[in-house]
Amino acid sequence: MQPNNFQGSYPINEKYSKRVAYFSMEYAIHQPLKIYSGGLGFLSGSHMRSAFELQQNMVGIGILWKYGYYDQGRNEDNSLQVQWIEKDYSFLEDINLKFTIKIHDSDVWVKVFYLNPEIFDTAPMFFMTTDIPENDYLSQTITHRLYDSNEATKIAQYILLGIGGATLLDKIGFNPDIYHLNEAHGLPMAFYLLNKYKSVDALREKFVFTTHTPEEAGNEKHDIHLCAEMSYFNGLPIDEVKRITGIQDDSFNLSLVALRLAKKANGVSRLHGEVARNMWGKYGNICPIISITNAQNWKYWGDKQLYSHKENQNILAFDDRKKYIKLRTFEIVGDQTGKIFDPHVLTIVWARRFAGYKRADFLLKNMERFEKLISNTQYPIQIIWAGKPYPKDEGSIQVFNKLVALSKKYPNVAVLTGYELTLSRRLKQAADIWLNNPRVPREASGTSGMTAAMNGAINFSTNDGWIPEFIKHNYNGFVIPQADYNHLSIEAQDDSDYNHLYEILENTILPMYYDRQDEWRNTIFHSMDDVRYAFDSNRMADEYYTELYN
Structure with a gap:
């Protein structure tokens, strides 16, 4: 050469x-x-x-x-x-x-x-x-x-x-x-x-x-x-x-x-x-x-049809496209787990590398509260977990396996394997809520939420990494209020983050998704607009x- x-x-x-x-x-x-x-x-x-x-x-x-x-x-x-x-x-x-x-x-x-x-x-x-x-x-x-x-x-x-x-x-x-x-x-x-x-x-x-x-x-x-x-x-x-x-x-x-x-x-x-x-x-x-x-690269990651329907203000086509790309991912859920997910149901996705500070199992901190959330018939939800622990990180592998065991109890909970580029794209298309709950300030940036927003998902996150530059609470996403992390113990930090997470999920996110669809869709639109150029890798x-x- x-x-x-x-x-x-x-x-x-x-x-x-x-x-x-x-x-x-x-x-x-x-x-x-x-x-x-x-x-x-x-x-x-x-x-x-x-x-x-x-x-x-x-x-x-x-x-x-x-x-x-x-x-x-x-x-x-x-x-x-x-x-x-x-x-x-x-x-x-x-x-x-x-x-x-x-x-x-x-x-x-x-x-x-x-x-x-x-x-x-x-x-x-x-x-x-x-x-x-x-x-x-x-x-x-x-x-x-x-x-x-x-x-x-x-x-x-x-x-x-x-x-x-x-x-x-x-x-x-x-x-x-x-x-x-x-x-x-x-x-x-x-x-x-x-x-x-x-x-x-x-x-x-x-x-x-x-x-x-x-x-x-x-x-x-x-x-x-x-x-x-x-x-x-x-x-x-x-x-x-x-x-x-x-x-x-x-x-x-x-x-x-x-x-x-x-x-x-x-x-x-x-x-x-x-x-x-x-x-x-x-x-x-x-x-x-x-x-x-x-x-992240918008040309590679962004769903162009969603953006086109949004820009043309074709609401029916936008909603149909989001349901279609959710359903396409749910075929993977069905193939891997034997569970049939509903594209009309609010879908929460937690998917990234498994590491202790990322708190993959954070929703399970209080199982009584989780049971109430997962069995809510007025505001039903579906949850998908995915991600790869480091192959020698026994602690993170145990968390992954704990989630697998838990998922067997619920028809609306799934844990997927094979979290690579293709599954990552599909899960971002499936997500209504892209959940991100690391301990602050352990996440230097965290970019998965960027590509989720490019696919019509709304970020729900602790205020870490890129999130302070992006989320305007209740406008283009939802952010967990920041506790006094400098003086609180890790246990107290977790308690504060956990309580705020459930309060926002139960009192803001679920009612908006089911009762105020126009407001929900506008939040998606704001998210897609705000991520499009400021967080495009160009x-x-x-x-x-x-x-x-x-």
């Missing part, structure tokens, strides 16, 4: 002519390419689609995961089963590019595959694999599982993304003006560039960083000696690493080092930007942290060029 020939018929808009390489561990681009786990991948996938739409001079760098994240199946009792199924992609091009990188001071062969922009309407993308005959079995396993639970394997994956990705760019002659790390996984890239440019200042001019984790404890740390042993620092001695990064002890904090070596960084919502500046402000020598709120991709790259 000759330098820059990979762009083919991909014209560059002069406004976005600066060359940018975007590094991410995962990309949710389209259902056939299963190399993602959750929100980080959904975000990076939409970014690549908007880079295509805006004709930006950008390439995406990622890893070709042989088994993806995992396939979510069921055991005989319908509880969650983690499945590792090999993936094969005929639409990826073998560009005859192989090279070696050092991992654990040994040569590991890397093979590169190319995703042409015309396949899924994305920026040009390159995916690396070590699962080739030139490597021993241990080296082949580096690219087997996204977010492998073994620490050494995980570090090897980060070396591949960072050093492998930077090497790849040199091999194809792209020569980026900006290297953009979407999260700190690819941080070894910085040490490759240090070796290339021989200067921290020269590195800093080319390096920007997006942080997604609003809690310091959640930012990844590894033993600096293990990192050195694994060749993470590209041959740089530990003493020199500590001098350059300012790390004093043996705990190597990936995000902190990225913030010290980057020219500029961003949080992924206004609130997260504030949280990140407060969280990292006590450390010295960090770069400026701005806010660029996450967004706005976000433009801001990255104007605010972070330039």
Whole structure:
């Protein structure tokens, strides 16, 4: 492959002519390419689609995961089963590019595959694999599982993304003006560039960083000696690493080092930007942290017929379309669970990655109150849960299985498996209420509600992540009032959020849906209008060029 020939018929808009390489561990681009786990991948996938739409001079760098994240199946009792199924992609091009990188001071062969922009309407993308005959079995396993639970394997994956990705760019002659790390996984890239440019200042001019984790404890740390042993620092001695990064002890904090070596960084919502500046402000020598709120690609996610009927004020057609797309999803519910859901009944969907702070089972905190809600004949409801716990997170898997067991008791409760791009789209189309109840301020952004709004669902959420920038209570959504989270115990926070959630659901949402349909529909219209441009990833991709790259 000759330098820059990979762009083919991909014209560059002069406004976005600066060359940018975007590094991410995962990309949710389209259902056939299963190399993602959750929100980080959904975000990076939409970014690549908007880079295509805006004709930006950008390439995406990622890893070709042989088994993806995992396939979510069921055991005989319908509880969650983690499945590792090999993936094969005929639409990826073998560009005859192989090279070696050092991992654990040994040569590991890397093979590169190319995703042409015309396949899924994305920026040009390159995916690396070590699962080739030139490597021993241990080296082949580096690219087997996204977010492998073994620490050494995980570090090897980060070396591949960072050093492998930077090497790849040199091999194809792209020569980026900006290297953009979407999260700190690819941080070894910085040490490759240090070796290339021989200067921290020269590195800093080319390096920007997006942080997604609003809690310091959640930012990844590894033993600096293990990192050195694994060749993470590209041959740089530990003493020199500590001098350059300012790390004093043996705990190597990936995000902190990225913030010290980057020219500029961003949080992924206004609130997260504030949280990140407060969280990292006590450390010295960090770069400026701005806010660029996450967004999702409207062209890919939005239901165009709903928008057309709304804009033409064809109320009957709008209502029919929403019922139709609900019914289409209910066929999946019936197929998986044997339950027949009614498109006329208010449908609440909770669907995202299972993690403790997201409180998947929050509605069940008081079972007596839940029983009253779920058996209400005046204002009936249906509830769907879906999402993938991390395959080694036993606590979240237990919550998932608890919900499966609960669902067997009720004809109007379902738990679905296979939460990937296609099911995500269908569930957003099925939802009347998209429920989001994380503990504040644990959600840096949270983008699933954006695509739900693009499909005629109304967001009902705690006031976290992107929500303070979007929801106007009772106008385009419903928001749980924020308690004094700084001084309340976690139990008191949960009690406050829970009581407000049920009060709004019982006293506002259900009566509006059933008794004041015009008001309900207007709320949907406001939501669809307000999400359309402000939270379309074209706005976000433009801001990255104007605010972070330039």
